[in-house]
Amino acid sequence: MSALLEVAELSVTYRAEGGDVNALRGVSLMAEAGEVIGIVGESGCGKSTLAAALIALLETNATVGTGEVRLNGRDILSLPEAERRKLRGHDIAMISQDPMTAFSPVLTMGDQIVDFQQHSGLSRAARRARAADMLRKVGIADAEICLRRYPHELSGGMRQRVAVAAALMANPALLVADEPTTALDVTMEAQIIHMLRSLRTEINGAIVIVTHHLGVIGELCDRVYVMYAGQVVEEAPVDDLYHAPRHPYTQALIACDPGALGAGQGVLPTIPGRPPDLTAPPPGCGFAPRCPLADGTCHSKPPPRVRVSAQQTALCHKVVS
Template sequence: MQAPLLAIDGLRTVFRTPSGEVAAVDGVSLAVPRGRTLGIVGESGCGKSMLSLSVMRLVPRPGRIAAGSVKLEGRNLLTLSPAEMRDVRGGQVAMIFQEPMTSLNPVHAIGDQIIEAMQAHEPGARDLRDRAIEALRRVRIPAPERRLDEYPHQLSGGMRQRVMIAMALACRPKLLIADEPTTALDVTVQAQILDLLRELQAETGMSIILITHDLGVVAEMADEVAVMYAGRVVEQAPARAIFEDPQHPYTLGLLGSIPRLDEEREKLLAIEGTVPPPFALPPGCRFAPRCPFAVKACEAAMPPLHELAEGHYAACIRAPVEQAVAA
C-alpha cells in the first residue's frame, strides 16, 4: 500500500494549569492518504481544532506537544526548527479557518495579503499580482482584477472564505486543513464552498483534513471519518461505514440527533450531559457517564481502539453495538 501523506502517531498536546497538566489531545493516531479527505467530527471541546493546531505547531501557550509524531511524507514536523516549520506552513501544509474576518488583516487589501503569502515561500518571484488575480479567479471570485484591491470588509462572508482558500492554495500545498470552513456561512454559500474544495482537490490532487461538527458536510466530503471525544478518537472508519454501521455509542448519538427526511420522529434523540473538561475526566471510558449502554466494567479502564471490520475501529468494550442493544 502507498504510504500516507500525513501520519499522526500517539500525538499528545497538554496545557499547564494550577492543578497540573491536562491533555487536550490525548494519544491520537491518524493517517491521511494522498488525494483523499479525512473528516474529523465531534462536539465543541472534543479536541478537533487543537489537533489541527498541533499538526501546524501553532498550539497557544501555555500548551505544548508532549508526545507523539506528525510525519509529512516521512518527515517528522515536530522535530523541525522554527524556520523549517515556517517553510512547511503554507508551502506544504495550509490551513483555513471558520471565520475569515478574524483571519484576514482588515487594513490591507486582499491582493496584498495573497501576494505576501506567496512572497514568504517564493522570494524573488515575479508577476505575483497576475498570480494573485489567477488565484482569485480559480476560486470563482468574479472580477478578480477589481477585487484584488478591495478590503475584507467590502466582501461578503462567502467571498472572504474564498479569499482564504485562494491564499491557502496560492503556494500549491500538498495538504489543506479546513477547520469548520462553512460554519459561519448560509447553506447556499456552504454548498458552493464545498463544491469548490472538491473541484480544487480533483485539480491539484491535494489531501484534505476537514474538521467539522456537521455530519452532513462529512457525508458529502469525506472518504474516511474519525470521531473524537474528550481528546481521543473513539471511532474511525470509511465514511460509508460510519453512516451505515456506526459502532460507538457516541457516534450513534451524533447520528441520532440529526433530522431525517425518510422517517418520522416526534422528537430527535439527544446525548445527555456535556463533554467533560480535560481537568475532570471520568475514570475508564470518558463517554461512560453519558452512555446508555454503559456497564460497571466501562469504568475500569480506558478502552483502546480495536478493529471490528476491515478499516473500522471503535473504542468500546461493548462493540459491536448490536450486542449492547440486545443486552
C-alpha cells in the same frame, strides 16, 4: 511506503488555572495523498487542537507530551520554528474558521495573497497574476476588483473563497480546513461545500476537514475520524460510518443530526449528560457516563481499540470484531 500524513499517539495538554487540560490523549490518524479525511466531534472534543498540531501552530500554553506529527516522514513538531515557518504556506496550508479574522484589515486582499507566495521565487507581478487566476478558479469572476478590496468590503462567502484561494496558492502537500463553513449562512455554506468538492482535483496532497457538521463530512470526505474527550473513538470510511456506525457515541451523534430528521418526525434527539472534565480524565471510557450500554468495566478500565473491519475501528468495550 508511509502515508503522506501520520499522527502517532499524540498527546497535548494546556496549562490552565484549574489544572492541566488533557486536550489530546493518544490520537493517531493517517492520510494518503489525494485523500480527504474528516475529523468530527462536538465542541471541546479536541479537534481544533489537533488541527493546530497538524500545522505545528499550537498555543503557547500547550505542551506536547507524547507522539509525533509526520509529514512526508518528518516530525514537524520537532523542527526548529524557522523550519516550521518555511513549511507553512509551502507544504502546509490552512483555511480557518472565521474568514474575517484570517486577513489583516489594513491591507488589500491582493497585497496579502501576493505576500502569501513569498516562497514561490516569482516576481511580484507574476504572483499577482497567479492570485487573480486562483480567485477565478474559486468562483470570483471580478478577480482584479477583488484584489483591490479590503476584507471588510467583501461578504463572508467572498472572504472564505479568498481564504481558500490563498491556501491553494502554494499547492500544499497538506491542506487543513478548520470549520470552513461555520461562519456562513446556509446558502453560502452549500456553495462553499460545492466549491471545495470541485477543487479536489487542484490539490495533489491530502485534505483534512475539521468540523462538527456531519453534512460537510458526508459531502467532502473519504474517511472519518470521530473524536470525543480528546480521543479518536471511531475511524471508518464515510459510507460505513453513516450506515453502520459502531461506537455508541458515533451512533448518538448521527442520531442528533438535524439533517436526519424529516418533517413532522418529532423532537430532535440529544445526548444526555456532559463530556468529562479533561483536567481529570476518567479511568475508563470517557463516554461511559452518557452511554446507555455502559457497565462497571466501561467506567473503570480504558477501552480497547477494536478492529471491526480492514478500515473501521472503534474504541469501545462493547464492540466486537
